[in-house]
Amino acid sequence: MKRVIVGLSGGVDSSVAAYLLKEQGYEVIGLFMKNWHDDSVTISDECPWLDDSNDALLVAEKLGIPFQTVDLSEQYKERIVDYMFNEYEKGRTPNPDVLCNREIKFDVFLKIALSLGADYVATGHYCRKETIIEDGKEIHRLLAGKDQNKDQSYFLCQLSQEQLAKTLFPVGELLKPEVREIAAKQNLVTADKKDSQGLCFIGKVRLPEFLQQKLQPKEGDIIEIPSSEEMYLREIPNFSSKQEELEFLSTKYKYAVEYGKVVGKHQGAHYYTKGQRKGLAVGGTPEPLFVIETDVETNTIYTGQGKHHPGLYRKALFITNEELHWVRDDLKIEIDEELEVMARIRYRQPLEKAKLYQIDSGIYVVFENDQSAITEGQFVAWYQDDELIGSGVIS
Template sequence: MDMKRVVVGLSGGVDSSVAAYLLKEQGYEVIGLFMKNWHDDSVTISDECPWLEDSNDAMIVANKLGIPFQTVDLSEEYKERIVDYMFREYERGRTPNPDVLCNREIKFDVFLKIALDLGANFVATGHYCRKDTVTKDDKTIHRLLAGKDPNKDQSYFLCQLSQEQLAKTLFPVGELLKPEVRQIAKEQGLVTADKRDSQGLCFIGKVRLPDFLQQQLKPKEGVIVEVPENSPVFNGQSATDENKLLTESKKFVYTPQDGKVVGKHQGAHFFTKGQRKGLAVGGTKDPLFIIETDVDNNIIYTGQGKNHPGLYRKGLFVKQDEIHWVREDLKLNEGETMEVQARIRYRQPLDQATLHQTDNGLYVLFANPQSAITEGQFVAWYNDEELLGSGVIS
């Protein structure tokens, strides 16, 4: 190999440290780059400044490996593409996934462009996923595969990447298990060997989400309504074939008359479906779960217990312009279906599902009812260990 240049996103964690080490061992010319992302001290839970500590660790690792290192400040792009987007989504009563966006918009877009400007052939990260390349009809196709470590597979977070982005990306730790990564770091005397995995949002560390959101979204008192599990709302209409997709994917619609007021809250836009904590309502036999938030009328609907029928649906819908195929060659045409495995959140076991492409979007129908299907989150679909595509749940 003629010394291909790789820019590694050194985050100050063990995974990216080992990624840099492995690439150097494989003969690449490696450059370490730390991304300083948007940071706001007013909403972080602890006094420590995570990005300073992380950039320092990244610099120590680069030093140890004998590779050039620099910090790039991406705060502005972060605020614009991730933070502002989050505020907008919460305001609409949707729950965004900043980690998926951060990969699509920052690490594999803004950061990738910086790397290419530095004359790099590739960027690399410490993600637990794999990539391979196949040829089909004389075309090169990059496949995004789950990481070898089933407990750490992070392919879901990369579900919005394109063929162009994958072509320029390497995932050096994807073939390893986490304990193996830590072992390599120990053997190489890397300062990050025993460092705990980072928690919290991809750009601001551990935060109190309501505090973060309250900077732009004002508190507004509303009521919490508890809907009993035997409510007529859940009887629904029987689904004929034509409206089966519609019926199975439709949200339950509640009115205050469907239950009783059991408490107050400070703004429906601070809460999300499936949430249990933060309601401050006591005295129920089973814990209350949020089954719906109505931001227009500022009402939170809840149900008792994690098996409440209001939490479950078999189907979901993705609008046409929010469907994304990693494998563009497998894209469905109107009227076509595809059997896949799918998940609606990170670390959720894959479940059998069928994709139905219609003229206005994509229906995803699961074999089993799914708990807390949440608008704004991503559904990702797979064929065995290959991630084929994803979409924003509508």
């Protein structure tokens, strides 16, 4: 019997994952990760860790599997929270869920599991793993979950072959309603529990309050840029090289206060992100305002009216080599090579046709269609059919 340690989060997906593994004949142990102590910034009735750990314990008792809690809050603070503050300070928008998977669940947690004699760890993620043999070597493919509506492969876009080798995704072949049905049939306490939102394993966090612990509020101007601004009408020049064209397509617009008018005040540019609509508290415009750029140096937010404002759109983005990651090393491209892929720049975004171009300092991702709110610090992930093969941080 192979031993599997399941990250029991107190939700329905990981509960059913544990049940399925037990049914398949594995020796299953449940482990709950406590990642957070500060209740002052969590919306406590939304998803307190205490309720979650109690639910995880009840599930383990019902399934008759051993259960324990591990406190990873120190590592979580170091690797996730401090990183987030650092990124926000630089005016980038990090994705804590992708990081939590790479740094906590499939690193710190995985190492604890292996030290407890586990052969694998398992989670309740909606994705699938398939292992193939090429040239006598095992290659682990990370595939989208069968439930298109719940597919979570994007959140695992930074995993390595070593991590995938030790991982199982028992609910990846199921649809969400089937998972709930199994939980109800087994009388698991989590059967009807609603899905948790918010930072990985923290619960719902009030982001401004959370950031204010570290980043002090500072009043600045909200500037509205008209969609008729001249820079949006720029002509596409003749390029002397492919790289020059790629640079042009991926360069963002440079804004200055004099291009628009002051329409309001904000409490800190680092609290806002591109594409954001809520929280601006500026009324009286025919169409709602969207953030099109933030400048943390001058503490200015630039906005535009309506979701079709040209300032929101761009065709290409760049990833530096340091922040580039291939899940499938054997598929990575060399300098001057290109690759047709399907890609997304955020979770739940439908996949879009794109092309990768590798240069000496990094990789360009050029989309067939203009993309809204390409945001620095977020992850872009690319696929071939339903296999996620690589990702990177948008620079």
